[in-house]
Amino acid sequence: MDKPDILVMYPARPKAMAQLEETYTLHRLDQAEDRTAFLAEYGPRCVGIVTNGHSALTRADLEYLPNLQIVACSSAGFETIDVAALAERGIAFTNTSNALIDDVADAALMLTLACRRELINAHAYTASGDWGRKGMYPLLSSVRGKKAGIVGLGNIGKAIARRFEPLGLEIGYTARSAKQVLHRYFENVTQLAEWSDILVVIVPGGPDTDGMINADVLKALGPTGTLINVARGSVVNEADLIEALSTGKLGSAGLDVFYNEPNPDPRLTGLPNVTLYPHHASGTVETRDAMAQLVVDNLAAHFQGQPLLTPVV
Numbered sequence: 001m002d003k004p005d006i007l008v009m010y011p012a013r014p015k016a017m018a019q020l021e022e023t024y025t026l027h028r029l030d031q032a033e034d035r036t037a038f039l040a041e042y043g044p045r046c047v048g049i050v051t052n053g054h055s056a057l058t059r060a061d062l063e064y065l066p067n068l069q070i071v072a073c074s075s076a077g078f079e080t081i082d083v084a085a086l087a088e089r090g091i092a093f094t095n096t097s098n099a100l101i102d103d104v105a106d107a108a109l110m111l112t113l114a115c116r117r118e119l120i121n122a123h124a125y126t127a128s129g130d131w132g133r134k135g136m137y138p139l140l141s142s143v144r145g146k147k148a149g150i151v152g153l154g155n156i157g158k159a160i161a162r163r164f165e166p167l168g169l170e171i172g173y174t175a176r177s178a179k180q181v182l183h184r185y186f187e188n189v190t191q192l193a194e195w196s197d198i199l200v201v202i203v204p205g206g207p208d209t210d211g212m213i214n215a216d217v218l219k220a221l222g223p224t225g226t227l228i229n230v231a232r233g234s235v236v237n238e239a240d241l242i243e244a245l246s247t248g249k250l251g252s253a254g255l256d257v258f259y260n261e262p263n264p265d266p267r268l269t270g271l272p273n274v275t276l277y278p279h280h281a282s283g284t285v286e287t288r289d290a291m292a293q294l295v296v297d298n299l300a301a302h303f304q305g306q307p308l309l310t311p312v313v
Helices: 014-023 035-045 083-088 097-116 119-127 130-134 155-167 189-195 215-221 238-247 285-303
Strands: 005-008 025-028 046-051 070-073 092-094 147-151 170-174 198-201 226-229 252-255 274-276
Touching: 005 035, 014 285, 025 035, 035 046, 046 285, 070 285, 083 092, 092 285, 097 119, 097 155, 097 198, 097 226, 097 252, 097 274, 097 285, 119 130, 147 155, 147 189, 155 170, 170 189, 189 215, 215 226, 215 238, 238 252
Parallel strands: 005 025, 005 046, 046 070, 070 092, 147 170, 147 198, 198 226, 226 252, 252 274
Antiparallel strands: none
16 A cells, blocks of 8 residues: 655654654655745645644645645644645644643743843853952842733643742733633733733734734833743834833843744844843753654544544644
């Protein structure tokens, strides 16, 4: 029996790739020199796709894939993929959001403490010898008793809240609707920012959230406030953020994601009140292996006629 043909837009982890190679005939679009020519030649035979949240899959691409049945995406976010076009054609779509909850929540906590306790600047102060020359580093403010607002209280947002509570932070949130939780609900992000000392953004990318963290939100968060973004770079108006950080309208920011990746705006990299992380919140061996395995398992479920593990469409 012939193996199903799978288009690889982004390779899975080595163990998962070995499983895929054993079960399917793989066509490596990620290695193709001419993307269009490759799709024209191999697209018609492919019934599945392995990809991630950074590789675009457009309606035009789907014209080359008349027999496509499933797209398995190794990512939580998928704004680069035309999910509406997949749904119109009845093509199944899965992601791996459940596999990365803990590591992304850990990264949000890490960035929060790094910003509030000025880890990067304090490291430089110590390493440069300023401690010996100038004396003790200036006193900072504890996170205990502060207010943390979470923009988007899905599974990751809830995991962030669970990490914040033992630190003595009061939790508020905004979401599409109020949740069955004890945390305080705010109807919009500006109201939440006004209440918060720390604002953590963990919402999907896409048109509905594009630029939602703008000058008004940053002004509401204020000169002692901290913005943490572990969502998507598009969610924050970067020009407004740079202006707020540069002029003291915002205290600090911890950013895992950027509008232009992998080359963030150089104005960000020169600011002393920013902690930067290279879109690596889920970047552990354990989580990336789990995400890759979920891709393998979703494909197996589909071709065996079983329910998908993490269906989006």
